Amino acid sequence: MLARLWRGPFLLAAVLAMAASGCDSSSPERPALVTVPVPQGFAPLPVPPQNPLYADRVALGERLFFDPVLSRDRTVSCGSCHLPELSFSDGRQRSVGVGGATGLRNAPSLLNVAYRKSLFWDGGALFLESQALVPLEDPHEMDLAPEAALERLREHPEYPVLFERAFDGDGPSVQTLTYALAAYQRTLVSAPVAFDRYRAGDTSALSPEARDGLALFQTHCSACHAGAQLTTDGFENNGTSVTDDDPGRERITFASGDRGTFRVPSLRAVARTAPYFHDGRFQTLEAVVAHYDEGGDGTPGQSPRVRPLRLSSGEKAALVAFLQTLDDRPAAVDRSPTR
Structure with missing residues (x-):
């Protein structure tokens, strides 16, 4: 997630829609929230009320995070540049995207990303629910238009059902995709050292x-x-x-x-x-x-x-x-x- 901030109308409309509506989290049938332990001295984990850490939502976000289906040539995932064994960095000077394209910046660790007041090296995103669209579309990263990504997910043999379970009947959309990825990333918190x-x-x-x-x-x-x-x-x-x-x-x-x-x-x-x-x-x-x-x-x-x-x-x-x-x-x- 190296980050060229894309300012096109699709992203702007998506961000405004997410900020205005949020996903419905009021269903009484929802499972309990995932519990994320934090080290002593950390503030409570900040979780927006419109995107609670439901277990099935976090699990869906984790699967999407490591699935190369979200890149143009199906070779790169979020996890390609954020490796768990390297505390969700990648060990490269600059990360490599589809077709061997080299990104503009070094991929930072995603540990404790829930606590960041802004995202990317330049602060180009203010919350996790919007940032995922940037690496998705960046030609140096995943290079896939959101419409194409959603079409792949809707045609997938498993993802439509997983989305409906995680989002009270809602299938793949810009909002549900970014909310799932954000939910998973909020669970990436440091163990005490x-x-x-x-x-x-x-x-x-x-x-x-x-x-x-x-x-x-x-x-x-x-x-x-x-x-x-x-x-x-x-x-x-x-x-x-x-x-x-x-x-x-x-x-x-x-x-x-x-x-x-x-x-x-x-x-x-x-x-x-x-x-x-x-x-x-x-x-x-x-x-x-x-x-x-x-x-x-x-x-x-x-x-x-x-x-x-x-x-x-x-x-x-x-x-x-x-x-x-x-x-x-x-x-x-x-x-x-x-x-």
């Missing part, structure tokens, strides 16, 4: 070196990577070179001051989601730390928060040791349809 245990009071959860790294992190990095989610969800210019092909958030806001700014990523799972930054330019955490230690590249509009740190080699190693403790994986979720 050493960082969470340390925050909860277990000082033995981190090694002495990692504790030193955490202290450095809190001094130098927490202005942008704050709280249990390790992000402010804001947008910053982190001092990397910017091209006209990808000016960052400027392509959404058309404001020159947003050139080169990108969404501050959560550092949850950062130990498992190399390469790093919006264009995947850095392969290792050591390279990322070196970039910030040097004060960035001095690009126009660089955030004043990015300035030379002048860390010693031991301090840089300690900072990396802390970041390596952020080895998040998805928490197990009970999707049984009990009431």
Whole structure:
């Protein structure tokens, strides 16, 4: 889900319809909601009332997420760029779509995506129910028109019944497709890691070196990577070179001051989601730390928060040791349809 924001009338109409109506979730016959555990310190999982986490809806979204039927040549799925074993990133500098097309950006982890205030590196989508249409249509990703995707689903031997069960008799539509995918993605929440245990009071959860790294992190990095989610969800210019092909958030806001700014990523799972930054330019955490230690590249509009740190080699190693403790994986979720 690398993200070129498509602004065509089909997407606009679909988004407006979803925002205005929502799927009917009032049926008394619905199964109970899926329970998603969250680490201590996380806010309750945000779930919009129009798209509850019903077990059959989540299961349908999971199947769709990993089904290449939603790509033009039936070779690429959402899961092709968001692998569970890599905390729902893909390990490539830039992801590969249909026909071997290379995307514009690095695919970020989808862990804890339910908590994000905006989606994609440039904030081009505001909620999960609309974002799925972007990679679906992007020629560098799945390259399939929504009408064609829905025709495939309606002609499929199993999907029409699965949609009707998940959506109170409603078959495949833009709304039910995007709601199912969003429901599944909301269940992708981190299992607790050493960082969470340390925050909860277990000082033995981190090694002495990692504790030193955490202290450095809190001094130098927490202005942008704050709280249990390790992000402010804001947008910053982190001092990397910017091209006209990808000016960052400027392509959404058309404001020159947003050139080169990108969404501050959560550092949850950062130990498992190399390469790093919006264009995947850095392969290792050591390279990322070196970039910030040097004060960035001095690009126009660089955030004043990015300035030379002048860390010693031991301090840089300690900072990396802390970041390596952020080895998040998805928490197990009970999707049984009990009431």
